Amino acid sequence: MRALGVSHPTLDAGLEELSAVMATGVAHAPGLLVADLRVARGLDYYTGTVYETQLVGHESYGSICSGGRYDALASDGRTTYPGVGISIGVSRLVHKLLALGLVEGSRSTPTCVLVALTADEDRPGAMAVAAQLRARGIACEVAPSAAKFGKQIRFADRRGIPFVWFPGTDGGADQVKDIRSGEQVDADAATWAPPAEDLHPGVKRASTEA
Incomplete structure (x- = not known):
């Protein structure tokens, strides 16, 4: 210079x-x-x-x-x-x-729960469930459209979302399904929480095994 x-x-x-x-x-x-x-x-x-x-x-x-x-x-x-x-x-x-x-x-998306839709007119209820979960720090999203539950489960699986939330029918309780294990239980959006290791995606050292 x-x-x-x-x-x-x-x-x-x-x-x-x-x-x-x-x-x-x-x-x-x-x-x-x-x-x-x-x-x-x-x-x-x-x-x-x-x-x-x-x-x-x-x-x-x-x-x-x-x-x-x-x-x-x-x-x-x-x-x-x-x-x-x-x-x-x-x-x-x-x-x-x-x-x-x-x-x-640990997974490809921050979303922990997919809230399923039984019909398009049920979206307000699904959005209310999603709002309750988000308010408690649980990342979730509502299914983009109503479809058979099997199709919505496959959608969640492709996205790497571990849980699917199903609205209750005929006055019954909502249920949440761990699509990895197949376990499905009654759930309340005000109290249910996933296991701590599923709440947020994590990063770990890649396996060196062939």
């Missing part, structure tokens, strides 16, 4: 700060930092060095962490405090780990 023969107080100060950052980084983590003057982010927000991170060997995937320096991160009215912030793209990291086959999800 200096070889270009350009001089400006802001440029000179920036190059000095960047040189100091690089010298410190090289001392603690040789080979991991690169000064890339193409990186520009939050020009009206950050007041110093900005940075982005990449996965070694997967640089084309782009940044998975980023942040920068704030000269005025916080203030108590008398004193202004500087700081350095960073955000981690957890969803980007998980997506890459899944794509590489290093981890696998």
Whole structure:
């Protein structure tokens, strides 16, 4: 940059700060930092060095962490405090780990329960059941259309939804079916809950077995 023969107080100060950052980084983590003057982010927000991170060997995937320096991160009215912030793209990291086959999800959708429809005119009741379940932290969705229960169960199975909720008939209780085991029991949307391991999808290390 200096070889270009350009001089400006802001440029000179920036190059000095960047040189100091690089010298410190090289001392603690040789080979991991690169000064890339193409990186520009939050020009009206950050007041110093900005940075982005990449996965070694997967640089084309782009940044998975980023942040920068704030000269005025916080203030108590008398004193202004500087700081350095960073955000981690957890969803980007998980997506890459899944794509590489290093981890696998316990199921393919967040939905835990599919509320079945006996007829299209029963949708308000199904929506009420779904609202009760969601209010208690149970992810669910209502079947897109009324169909034979066997077809709705197959729909849930294809989507990776473990439970199907059936409305009661002739004044009977609602029932919920675990389509993996086939177990079907009476259920009340105000009290029923799935096993803890089914409440949310999880991520685990992929099996290495052939």
